[in-house]
Amino acid sequence: MSANNQGHLLLIEDHYDIAEMVCEYxxxxxxxxxxxxxxxxxxxxxxxxxxxxxxxDLMLPGLDGIALLEKVRNEAKGVVPVLILTAxxxxxxxxxxxxAGADDYLVKPFEIxxxxxxxxxxxxxxxxxxxxxxxxxxxxxxxxxxMEVSRANTPIKLTPIGIKILKILMHASPRVVxxxxxxxxxxxxxxPDSDTxxxxxxxxxxxxxxxxxxxxxxxxxxxxxxxxxxxxx
Numbered sequence: 426m427s428a429n430n431q432g433h434l435l436l437i438e439d440h441y442d443i444a445e446m447v448c449e450y451x452x453x454x455x456x457x458x459x460x461x462x463x464x465x466x467x468x469x470x471x472x473x474x475x476x477x478x479x480x481x482d483l484m485l486p487g488l489d490g491i492a493l494l495e496k497v498r499n500e501a502k503g504v505v506p507v508l509i510l511t512a513x514x515x516x517x518x519x520x521x522x523x524x525a526g527a528d529d530y531l532v533k534p535f536e537i538x539x540x541x542x543x544x545x546x547x548x549x550x551x552x553x554x555x556x557x558x559x560x561x562x563x564x565x566x567x568x569x570x571x572m573e574v575s576r577a578n579t580p581i582k583l584t585p586i587g588i589k590i591l592k593i594l595m596h597a598s599p600r601v602v603x604x605x606x607x608x609x610x611x612x613x614x615x616x617p618d619s620d621t622x623x624x625x626x627x628x629x630x631x632x633x634x635x636x637x638x639x640x641x642x643x644x645x646x647x648x649x650x651x652x653x654x655x656x657x658x
Contacts, residue, residue, distance in 0.1 A: 432477030464488025
């Protein structure tokens with residue numbers, strides 16, 4: 426990416442008019458755009474190139490968006506932020522998208538300025554993760570220089586939002602961090618709906634606690650969350 430570009434984006438969208446409108450607008454905002462009109466091509470581009478963010482439709486020919494996203498998250502480049510852009514607007518659809526590893530979810534029809542703002546916020550959050558430091562709570566370790574998370578020397582794969590939430594909780598440990606504070610640090614002024622944080626917290630807990638005997642993440646009712654070594658209590 427050159428100094429004059431905001432970022433390199435991949436749009437995976439089979440609706441030609443929407444794709445043309447999104448690409449033209451984001452290019453005017455100084456993004457470099459790649460476009461795929463089907464899931465197979467989109468997956469190939471996503472795992473073959475380094476993107477600052479991916480904008481992903483769910484209803485795609487060849488390979489649907491959820492399956493595509495799951496494959497991207499299982500690749501080495503799976504840390505790239507992904508925004509789902511879709512006409513599917515039920516709670517079940519949103520939770521499925523977030524569970525598959527999406528960082529944000531925008532429903533069609535949408536305002537193009539909001540799309541650009543959400544993409545810009547995703548990229549800013551992701552770039553904010555790269556300051557090198559190593560955090561540890563009990564046997565849970567996060568190295569933000571390499572973006573590696575492990576527990577008991579077992580590697581753990583997290584989404585970019587999951588990594589951001591983990592970093593917030595590990596920095597604060599053993600202090601409780603409120604839901605509002607997590608949302609503010611992760612999403613800034615463009616807050617998601619109420620189910621988004623809940624889904625990300627659920628997935629984070631499933632990854633860092635469920636496979637292990639000792640549980641580190643605590644939910645403090647009506648307050649927030651914290652990471653704490655129970656042996657220190």
